[in-house]
Structure formats: C-alpha cells, structure tokens
Amino acid sequence: MDLLNLFQNHLKLSINDMTKLSGIPKTSVHRMIGSLEQMGFLCKDEDGQYTLGLLFLQFGNLVAERLDIRNISLQVMEKLRDDIGEAVHLVLRDGEETMYIEKLDTHHPVRLFTKIGKKAPLYAGASSRTILAFMPQEEREAYLESVVLKPIGCGTMTDKDKLRASLERSQRDGYSFSRSELENYTAELSVPIFDHTGQAIAALSIAGLEVRFDEEHMPELITKIKAAAHEISSKLGYNGHSY
Incomplete structure (x- = not known):
C-alpha cells in the first residue's frame, strides 16, 4: 500500500523513484513491484516506468456503481437533525429541476410540509441554487440565458442580475441561504456535496420556519452543516479541503 499510495500524486514512477519516495530498500521494492505487476495492480511501460494497472479502473467502477448516496448520507443527516433540531434534506439535480431524495423531519410540533420526490426549479430555494452555483460555468450560463424566472413564494428571485449575484456569493462562501422562496415564512440553508472527482453532485440543506434562522444563530448553523x-x-x- 505504501508503494501504491505514491501513485496518488505521481502518474509514472521508476523503481528508483519509488525507493526514494517510500524509503523502502530497493530489493524489497523490486520484489513487491513484481507481485503487484503480476496481480495487475501495476503496469510497466516500454521506458521501464510504472503506472497503476487497469485493475484499478475495474474496482473503481464497481465502487462507483455500488455507492448509494442516500445510505451514505443518512447517518450524518440524522446527527445533524438531532443536533440543530431542524429538518434536513438531501437534494439531487433532475434536469432543470432539483428533487428531494431524502428528508428527515424536525421534532418541532410546527414543521414544513416537504416530501421525498418533491421538485423545485434550479433557480428557487437554497438547495437548488447551491446545485446551480456549482454547475460547470457554461452549463450554468446556458440555463440562466434560457430560463424564465417565475415567482413561487413571496421571496423567489425573479431578477437575473440578482440571481447571478447570489450564485457568486454561494460559490465564494460555500453555502446558499433563502427566505420564502418556495414556501412563505420558511428559510433554507444549503451546502454542496462533492464526489471523488471534486464535482458537486448533491446539496445538503436544513430548513424550517424563517423565525428560527435569525442572524444570531446563522454562523453556528453554517459551521455545522x-x-x-x-x-x-x-x-x-x-479529498479536498474543508469547506
């Protein structure tokens, strides 16, 4: 594993490179490389340089196919809900909309009515704007050029200049916040979830009555989410830096 881990930061390595970087004796490196090459974990090119073998691609595809973001997220969402006492949502993109794929209700007697499968346009609500903000730039701009911004709640953004400014803030600050955009008198705070490639593939959000998201508590909520x-x-x- 010490030898294989070297290839996380290096595309190609010679035996001498691996010996120097790992601190392992050259005879041991030579012996281990022979085993790794035989099993398909390493591949040697015509220049005697080693790269990771195609076996890693096969394993990587299997891991990617078997990952279930709902199952992976659920325990973390439960801890967050119990900690802050607000509803927690997991949201994915669905074309030009977003969809709630997991929801944990708050224990408050007065709560939001949202359900798994609920959809929202990409421009409305903190979760949607988080996903829109972290989309590839060309794709985001093409959407902004074509979309018609229609009011949903009393706070829905219907001005594209204001929407673009909000998206820039989300990119800069690492979170989105909305008030009364999908439902009046409610608020939502959302941050992106990234995959192994660094691409934002989902949004995590907390949501509740607007009065519970006052300025005094916002810094703590942002840190926790x-x-x-x-x-x-x-x-x-x-494996990027913390948000």
Whole structure:
C-alpha cells in the first residue's frame, strides 16, 4: 500500500523513484513491484516506468456503481437533525429541476410540509441554487440565458442580475441561504456535496420556519452543516479541503 499510495500524486514512477519516495530498500521494492505487476495492480511501460494497472479502473467502477448516496448520507443527516433540531434534506439535480431524495423531519410540533420526490426549479430555494452555483460555468450560463424566472413564494428571485449575484456569493462562501422562496415564512440553508472527482453532485440543506434562522444563530448553523456535508463528501471519496 505504501508503494501504491505514491501513485496518488505521481502518474509514472521508476523503481528508483519509488525507493526514494517510500524509503523502502530497493530489493524489497523490486520484489513487491513484481507481485503487484503480476496481480495487475501495476503496469510497466516500454521506458521501464510504472503506472497503476487497469485493475484499478475495474474496482473503481464497481465502487462507483455500488455507492448509494442516500445510505451514505443518512447517518450524518440524522446527527445533524438531532443536533440543530431542524429538518434536513438531501437534494439531487433532475434536469432543470432539483428533487428531494431524502428528508428527515424536525421534532418541532410546527414543521414544513416537504416530501421525498418533491421538485423545485434550479433557480428557487437554497438547495437548488447551491446545485446551480456549482454547475460547470457554461452549463450554468446556458440555463440562466434560457430560463424564465417565475415567482413561487413571496421571496423567489425573479431578477437575473440578482440571481447571478447570489450564485457568486454561494460559490465564494460555500453555502446558499433563502427566505420564502418556495414556501412563505420558511428559510433554507444549503451546502454542496462533492464526489471523488471534486464535482458537486448533491446539496445538503436544513430548513424550517424563517423565525428560527435569525442572524444570531446563522454562523453556528453554517459551521455545522458545512461539517456534515464535508463528512458525506469524504465518504464519497472527496479529498479536498474543508469547506
């Protein structure tokens, strides 16, 4: 594993490179490389340089196919819900909309009515805007050029300049916040979830009555939801810096 881990930061390595970088005696490196090459974990090119073998691609595809983001996220979402006492949502993109694929209700007697399968346009609500903000730039701009912004709640953004400014803030700050955009008198705070390639593939959000998201509590909520999203992203193979 010490030898294989070297290839996380190096595309190709010679035996001398691996000996120097690992600190393992050259005779041991030579012996281990022979075994790794025989099993298909390493491949030697015509210049005597080693690269990771195609076996890693096969394993990688299997892992990717078997990952279930709902199962991976659920335990983290439960901890977050119990900690902050607000509803927690997991949201994915579905074309030009987003869809709630998991929801944990708050224990408050007064709560939001949202359900798994609920959809929202990409421009409305914190979760949707998080996904829109972290989409590839060309794809995001093509959407913004073509979409017609229609009001849903009393706080829905219907001005494209304001929407673009909000998306820039989301990219800069690492979170999105909305008030009364999908449902009046409610608020939502959302952050992106990244996969092993660094691509934002989902949004994690907390939502509740607007009065419970006051300025005094926002810094703490932002810190906690970012930590939860980073934990989920790490489970998906993301190795970037904390949010």
